[in-house]
Amino acid sequence: MAKKPRKPIAVDKLNPMLAQMELEQLVKEIAKHNKAYHGDDAPLISDADYDVLMRRNADIEAAFPQLKxxxxxxxxVGYVPQEKFKKITHNIPMLSLGNAFNADDVQEFYTKIDRFLGLDGAVINLTxxxxxxxxxxxxxxxxGILVSGATRGDGQVGEDITENLKTISEIPHELKGDNIPDIxxxxxxxxxxxxxxAALNARQEDAGQKIFANPRNxxxxxLRQLDSRxxxxxxxxxxxxxxxEMSEFGFQTQMGMVEQFEAWGFTVNPLMKMFDNADELVAHYAQIEEQRPHLGYDIDGVVYKVNRLDLQERLGFVxxxxxxxxxxxxxxEKARTVINDIxxxxxRTGALTPVARLEPVSVGGVVVSNATLHNEDEIARKDVRIGDTVVIQRAGDVIPQIVEVVLEKRPADSVAYEFPRHCPICGSAADRELNAKTGKMDVIxxxxxxxxCKAQVTERLRHFVSRNAFDxxxxxxxxxEQFYEWGIIKDAADIFDIEAHDGEKWDTVRKREGWGEQSxxxxxxxxxxRREIxxxxxIFGLGIRHIGETTARMLARNYETMDVFLPAMQAASVPIGTDGELVNEAYADLMNMDGIGDIVALSLVQFFAEENNLKFLDKLLGAVTTIPLEKADDDSPVAGKVMVFTGSLEIMTRNEAKAKAESLGAKVTGSVSKKTDILVAGPGAGSKLKKAEELGIQVLTEQEWVDLANAK
Ligand SMILES: [Zn+2]
Structure with a gap:
């Protein structure tokens, strides 16, 4: 809860540009905290939050070693993880929450809950x-006696700050009343x-000591003082x-539980209320935002929770x-600064990405010197120009965005930014493709x-050798990159040819610094x-657009071997209909995979339709043998099985059943084929049931499925 509104992008989703921007921000942020901690003895953040920054930095460096x-x-050398407080493991992890940034997000949150639970529009109360x-x-x-207190830490392990928490008058040392479980x-x-x-800072100032930046710091x-006095x-x-953890649990609702807290002697927030639709939540949010300056303490949003605990249980986690x-x-938070350059x-895929180089400015405690401009259309839409003063904001994630141009500050000699029509690296034409599916011009x-193009080739090579690829x-x-510069390799497949590379060039490499006989x-x-991989x-190493590590693994799991995968991809990539519809069985199979959407499928198809890529694959497969993915190590009765649900389900909703099956390691698809292992058929099942019976596929009733799912 205490975390800043920073929701980092998964490291494997970062591209080099984003990774570099984040590393640059992290170095500044961490340096600031080091100074505050070691130099001023006045830390601005908790040790746990500091550790989060350090870990994030290390994770990105591991994924992009070239950007370190x-x-x-x-x-x-100065960094020593804080060992001053003992660690406490949370038996039940402390949660982090998803974020909503506007009314639409809240409506979507509500709609998803409604759909997941399948309550057909019945009222769902939320606090x-x-x-x-x-x-x-x-x-x-x-x-009933307070025995320990811990920080959130990373959600799993926190720090033991029992003595310090005991000094807070709103934390009872002993619970009042009855109805108190053992734990x-x-x-x-x-x-x-x-x-x-304000009083603390005044005292600090009088004593010539460090002033705190805000109440949270x-x-x-x-709270992290060693001396609890x-x-x-x-x-x-x-x-x-x-x-x-609760050793007994007699409560039915969120509200009921919080009322019990109050009866036990805790202070609960007086502004907690209950509502029964998204519009009411949003109206309440607006009210709280109005009251915000007068509350006397800092808040950074409003939290909504489903009130009924049995529904919370059914909804579970993502x-x-x-x-x-x-x-x-x-x-x-927002700030103003100047764009020095674009x-x-x-x-890797040749995409030209504009980045605004900014006059460094502090936004919400982080120094920002780059902002994403997304693409050409975005620059044109906002009419962003070099030399402009702009408003930037950090929201939801760490990449700052340009909100608007401050027109009254625009220099008199300003000219509209013209997006290059040629690659700044190799000089080749840079075009926008027509998207066959939408009929619109690609924004990129x-x-x-x-x-x-040296930029593309080296980015591809870097990707090929990266940690989750050939490593x-x-x-x-x-x-x-050096080998490419020196002419030793032209593409990634050449790497396997280096040893056989005849004579001269390689001899010159041996003489280069760092490349002795031994190395x-x-x-x-x-x-x-890596000749076996x-x-x-x-698949990930090929660097196909939109195919990240997770998708690559899904494809490998689904197609199992290269002998199946490659022909399937080639079959899927022809013929492409004039209306942009791709109709063939291989393509349908691909689309039928859970988690594969239009964008990913089209990207695969385009890659395998390209003659140069096939030649490259041929060359690479001459040097490398692929091995099938190991089966998921999961002992549930449906692990690794392909399942289909049909008919109306009565015990769980379709979404719940699907989530449950996936959590047990099954793959859920939409239609019955030879690959299907189990069909769960509720009342009213039609053609899918018939087809499953024809194919001799195991068919379960919903009750049999529930028993099976709970058998683990
Ligand atoms: Zn180029």
Whole structure:
């Protein structure tokens, strides 16, 4: 709960440009905290939050070793993970919530819940409460007595700050009243009021000490004191709103539970209310936003939760965030700065991406020097020009966006930005393709240089050797780029040919710095080590547009071997109908895979329709053998099975059944084929049931499926 509204992009979804931008931000951010901690002894964030930054930095460096900065925080000698507080493992992890940024997001959240539960529009009550901008803590009571208290940490493991939490008057040392289970874990937010914050800073100033930037930082600094007397002097507060382990559970609703907290002696937020549709939630949000300046403490949004706990249970989780709750955030922080330049970067697939180079400016505590401009149309739509003063914001993720141009500040000699029609790296024409499916021009302009474009070739090579692709030991992106520069390789398949490379060129390499006899031998061994490689890594390594690591693995799991995959892809890629409809069985099979949509399928088809790519594959497969993916190590009775649901289900909704099956390792598809293992047929099942019976596929009733699912 205490996390800033920063929802990082999964590392495997980052491209080099985004990765670099984030690394640059992280180095500054971490340096700032190092100074605050070591230099000023006045940390601005909790140790756990600091660890999150360090880990993120390390993860990105591991995925993009070529982008590691010279002043990388990973290399700092001074950094020692904080061991001052003992660790406490949360038996039930502390949640993080998904975010909503506008009324549409809230409506979508509500609609999804309604659809998932299949209640057919029956009223679903939701609670709404202000999202306190403080630090989450978990309090454990045994037989009604407070025995320990921990920070959220990474959600799984927090720090033991029991003594400090005990100094907060709103945290009872002993629960009042009756109805108290043997084990109770109460969770909530520790925060500092505006009044206390002002008083604290005045005292700090008088004493010639560090001024805190905001109440959240002050609360964090106060809570992580080794001397709990200092914490006690800070007059912190606590709102209870959630729970972890409970040895007995007699409560039916979120609201009921929170009322019980109050009866036990906790303070709960007086603004928590219940509503029964998305419009009411949004109206309440607007009201709270109006009250925000007068509350006396910081909030950064409103949290909505499904009130009935049995429905929460049914809704469950997606990744680590609950389906039954969402945080509706207040608008992001903004700042003004000047665009010094617009730079065009060329990616692996030839995409020309514009990046605004900004006069560095601090937005919500992070120094920003780049902003994404997305594409040509976006620049034109906003009429963004070099030299313009712009409003930028950070929202939801770490890539700053340009919101608008401040026209009154535009220089008199300003000219409209003209997007290049040629690749800035190789000079080839850069065009926008006509999308066969939509009939519209692609928003992305791409360099047509292909193999002659150094930017594209080196990006592809870097991708090929990256950690989730071929990952050669000792042949990273830097080396592979050098080999390309020196003319040793022209494409990735040539890597397997290096050892056989005759004479001269290779001899000159041996003389280069860092390439002695020994390292050359090691390199050859490392390359030979990859002559057998998992089909998933192979597919990912091809660098096909939109095929990330997860999709590559899905494809490998579905097609199992290269002998099946390659012909299937080639079959899927012809013929392409004039109306853009791709109708053939191989394509239908591809589209029938769960998680494969139009964009991914079209991208695959385009790749395998391209003669040059097939030649490259042929060459690569001459040197490399692919091995099938190992079956998922899961002992559920449906693990690895292909399942189809049909007819009307009565115990679970279709969505619930699908989520359940997938959580047990099954793959759920929409239609029955030879590959189907199990058909679950509810009343009214028609053609799918008939087809399954013809094919001799196992058919289960819904009850049999539920029994099977619960058997694990
Ligand atoms: Zn180019």
């Amino acid at each position: 900065l010279a002043n990388s925080p990973s290399d700092l 709404a409460e202000p999202k306190i901008d403080g630090l989450s803590a978990s309090l454990r009571y045994e037989n 109770v874990e109460v969770r909530g937010e520790v925060y500092m009021s505006h009044a206390e914050f 002050a609360a964090a600094g106060s 200092i914490t006690a002097s800070r007059n912190l507060h606590f709102f209870a709103y959630a729970w972890g 990744s680590r965030a609950p389906r039954w709750a969402i945080a509706h955030k207040f608008p992001a 730079e065009i970067q060329v990616g 302009r791409r360099c047509e240089g292909g193999l002659i 050669f030991d000792g042949l990273g992106s830097k080396q592979v 050359v031998d090691k390199l050859f061994a490392a390359i030979n080590d 998992g089909l998933d890594r192979f």
